Amino acid sequence: MFTYGAPSAAHVVAAPGTQILLPLVAALARPGRAAVLMPSYGEFTRAASFAGHDVAEVDGLAAIGDAQLVLVANPNNPDGRLFARNDLIALAAKLRAQGGLLVVDEAFMDVGPSGESLAADLSGGNVVVLRSFGKFFGLAGVRLGFALAAPKIATRLSAMLGPWAVSGPALAIGAKALADAAWIKKTRNRLEGSAKKLDGVLTNSNLDLVGGTNLFRLVRTDAAGELFDHLGRAGILVRRFPEQANWLRFGLPANAQAWRRLRIALAGFKQSG
């Protein structure tokens, strides 16, 4: 039984994507002050607001204050910032004392340092860990995600989702893919290699690496807007960030042709810059 490291199947809730879980998870905390560690995934703030929380976007664990609900991505998207497991355990204990809930979205932990996962540390009863199927396996359209939590919370989330929450194709594909330990290991290694290769391509183009995970890299450049347009004209979509105008997030090129296209496009930009 694959549980992402959670103690038992009773700690695991399957859902049609973690995104549909977010408002339900946010509703587990009584409406109050919520803190979202930013910059991060935009759905955190939306889901917490939807569940009736007064959301503060904060830039570090020290700024959480008296929030009853804390949402953090670990590793973080888009900058890859990693929160130490022990720091999150301490935060959960502090929140527990005041009846609060810690939500850790480990959507990118499949390519992260798995020792930092909180999946095995759910016994305090006020931690929900979210895991995504689609990112690592490249099958986001299947809609499959999981919440890991103490059985009491897991039972409540299951009841909120109701029976038959996950499609037959997602159940079949997910069960087969998650059991394929050899493919998972090989793919982790391949992605690590590709991420390092991408770092080389990006730094070679005088782009400053900010961070990332082994599924994407984040760079900082004053020419972010122009480079975004230039790459778009070359058929390469990178991600911009409304509140960080000099950031661009690059996904991993999928094949030799895509690597070549990226190299040529970046070289063309340097020449015209």
Place this chain on the structure above:
Amino acid sequence: MFTYGAPSAAHVVAAPGTQILLPLVAALARPGRAAVLMPSYGEFTRAASFAGHDVAEVDGLAAIGDAQLVLVANPNNPDGRLFARNDLIALAAKLRAQGGLLVVDEAFMDVGPSGESLAADLSGGNVVVLRSFGKFFGLAGVRLGFALAAPKIATRLSAMLGPWAVSGPALAIGAKALADAAWIKKTRNRLEGSAKKLDGVLTNSNLDLVGGTNLFRLVRTDAAGELFDHLGRAGILVRRFPEQANWLRFGLPANAQAWRRLRIALAGFKQSG
């Protein structure tokens, strides 16, 4: 654009099954008294309770009283009871005057009298119609369902579901199947013929027909328990109802072999009875 008869695409919300929508729809009404028209689908009471309502199970529209939320299946499951469109429109108007919400689950309207659908009567702003994809198309595992409602409600339900609620396979299969008007018409006719044929087989076995839709038939017999066991031993699963000990619901046999198996099993029961 296929909208089940709703005025526009802005009235339609796609979801991974109507079942996951039920607690969200129930939460659109402020917590108060809810009335569920029974006997019906067990998830109605569960969803309304989950959303904080005090649920009364009532046996007719006259018994709704001052409920703020009314849930009804039309046609009803399992007995096929049909509520007249005009009666439901009048009920919606009455509920509207007291700030209440009417939820009509039309999961079996694909094989029902489509003129009784409330899909085109959403302008009052306090009606939600649910439509299921999987029942008529025989693809329940795909997880696809719809809410039809005034755009203000539809927008709120969409926001509650969040982006990417429906899987890629469900989107592709649903779009293709719902656009196939010829197959839909042919299948409606085929199911009508099969349902009539099933009526003949059941009444020929001295079972009293209670009702049904063209996807299932409901019979009443004092030997319901024994017949359930007898059919089960023959590999035929029918549905029992905890609160109606003398009811059995029969699905349509899928092919010639299944028809033959049903006929033989029923004949064998008569002989031993």
